[in-house]
Amino acid sequence: xxxxxxxxxxxxxxxxxxxxxxxxxxEVLRGISFELHxxxxxxxxxxxxxxxxxxxxxxxxxxxxxxxxxGEIPRGSVTLGNIDMFHGAAADRARVLRQVGMAxxxxxxxxxxxxxxxxxxxxxxxxTMSPAEMEGVLKGLLTGVKLGHTESMFPYxxxxxxxxxxxxxxxxxxxxxxAIFDEPTAGLDPVTSTIILNMIHELGASQAGNPRTLLVAxxxxxxxxxxADRVILMNEGVVIADGPWRDLILHGSEWxxxxxxxxxxxxxxxxxxxxxxxxxxxxxxxx
Ligand SMILES: Nc1ncnc2c1ncn2[C@@H]1O[C@H](COP(=O)(O)OP(=O)(O)OP(=O)(O)O)[C@@H](O)[C@H]1O
Ligand SMILES: [Mg+2]
Numbered sequence: 321x322x323x324x325x326x327x328x329x330x331x332x333x334x335x336x337x338x339x340x341x342x343x344x345x346x347e348v349l350r351g352i353s354f355e356l357h358x359x360x361x362x363x364x365x366x367x368x369x370x371x372x373x374x375x376x377x378x379x380x381x382x383x384x385x386x387x388x389x390x391g392e393i394p395r396g397s398v399t400l401g402n403i404d405m406f407h408g409a410a411a412d413r414a415r416v417l418r419q420v421g422m423a424x425x426x427x428x429x430x431x432x433x434x435x436x437x438x439x440x441x442x443x444x445x446x447x448t449m450s451p452a453e454m455e456g457v458l459k460g461l462l463t464g465v466k467l468g469h470t471e472s473m474f475p476y477x478x479x480x481x482x483x484x485x486x487x488x489x490x491x492x493x494x495x496x497x498x499a500i501f502d503e504p505t506a507g508l509d510p511v512t513s514t515i516i517l518n519m520i521h522e523l524g525a526s527q528a529g530n531p532r533t534l535l536v537a538x539x540x541x542x543x544x545x546x547x548a549d550r551v552i553l554m555n556e557g558v559v560i561a562d563g564p565w566r567d568l569i570l571h572g573s574e575w576x577x578x579x580x581x582x583x584x585x586x587x588x589x590x591x592x593x594x595x596x597x598x599x600x601x602x603x604x605x606x607x
Contacts, residue, residue, distance in 0.1 A: 321498060321533045322356040322379055326396035328386045329374055329557075348374055349385070350557040351396070358497075359531025361524055363544035363565075366554035367579070372537040373425055373502055375554070380422055380500065381405035381413060401498065418446045421496030425503045425537075427483035429475040435462070435486050436471040439493050446494040461489040464519050466512065481507050488516060492523055498533045499523060505543050517547060541583045545595060553579065566598045581605075 330345035349371050356362055364372050377383040378398055384406060385396055398405045401416040408416075429438050436458065443454045462468050465485040475483050488504055501520060505513035524534045536547045544551050544565070551565040553576060561568050561576045569580045584592065585605045592602060 321358045321360070321401060322535065323354075323399045324375070324379060324396065325353050325398075327352040327375070327378055327398060328396060329371075329378065329383070330386050348557050349378075352554075352557070352559055353396075354552050354559060354562055356533050356535060358533055360550065361534045361548045362536075362550045362552060363548040364535060364537040364552050364554065365541065365544040366539060366560075368539050370539075370554045371557045372539070372554060376422070376500055376502055376535075376537055379405075380417065380420055418494075419497040421491035421494050421499040423484070423487040423491035423501045423504060425484075425506070427475065427480070427487040429483060429486055429490070431475045434472050434474055435467065435478075438475075438486060439490050442490050443493050446496075457493055461492055461519075462486075465489050465516065481512075484508075485512070485516070488519070492519060495523070496532070497530065498535075500535045500537075502537045503539070504536060505538070505540065513543070517543070520547070541580055542587075542595070545580075551580075555579075566596075569601055570598055 327349055328347065328351055329349040330347045333345045352371070352375055364375065366372055374383065378385050379400065381398070381400070385398060401419060403412045403416045405413060429435075430441065433441060439458050439461070440454060443449055443457065449457070458471075459468070462471060465488060467482060467485055467489070470478060470482065470486070475486070478486065484504070484507070488501060491499055491501065499520070504516050504520065508516065520534060520536065524532050534548075536544070538544050538547075549564050549566075551561075551563070551568060552559055553561040553568065555575070561572050565580060568576050570577075572580070581601070584595075584597065589606050592606065
């Protein structure tokens with residue numbers, strides 16, 4: 321459903337003192353490969369600045385990966401729903417993108433449209449819903465993200481966290497078969513974070529026979545493991561580990577075990593049990 325092979329990305333070097341990736345640029349992705357199958361639910365986890373948002377933007381064709389010197393052949397490949405996002409025909413790419421919902425880290429709302437218009441615009445352009453159906457979805461989602469009162473407000477009238485929640489509602493509004501959420505809960509209180517995670521889960525569950533593929537990028541270990549069994553763990557532009565987090569937390573490399581474990585071992589025991597942490601891990605840290 322989503323496949324990245326050996327994807328590299330270098331941004332033109334500007335600031336001095338940044339890790340330099342050779343020819344005057346900063347190599348932010350150093351060969352990223354992973355595959356998501358239809359209906360899979362996956363967390364893309366890694367520390368701030370490791371390249372998660374860049375991976376997502378490349379996966380949906382918003383940002384091109386690096387090319388070889390001849391400028392023709394990309395070093396890696398990016399396919400979404402079997403369509404090559406950088407060589408496929410424009411019509412094919414447009415068709416596959418209509419099945420994708422993406423909530424950006426910064427909201428990325430149209431700032432000249434109200435909240436209501438932002439959601440309707442997505443539904444009108446990407447679905448065949450009737451106006452009455454759109455109205456129902458709009459009301460349901462805005463209430464769900466606790467923003468029912470913002471329908472006629474413009475993005476600049478909302479806080480950053482509110483804008484992100486509108487972005488999440490917009491991504492859910494089109495019932496996409498591939499839904500991607502970049503830091504959906506960053507900066508939100510625990511209650512709202514849980515509501516948002518549940519809404520994303522419901523989206524995954526609500527399409528029998530044609531399962532949705534869900535990808536959440538986060539730097540928060542707890543969010544990542546609550547969201548999905550499979551975690552793709554990145555650091556400094558490479559995939560460090562990819563697999564069921566209960567295996568990684570017990571049998572991953574030292575760095576992997578430390579990164580996954582360090583935030584969890586301070587948790588309340590009952591809460592930790594609720595996360596279904598492996599028994600060996602619970603025994604080792606809570607005695
Ligand atoms: N358009 C850009 N131009 C130059 N550098 C960029 C650009 N976008 C991202 N970067 C750099 O790429 C690196 C990875 O950024 P990215 O946003 O992908 O990380 P992230 O893992 O999503 O971080 P966070 O957890 O803070 O959201 C950072 O060093 C960032 O400065
Ligand atoms: Mg990011």
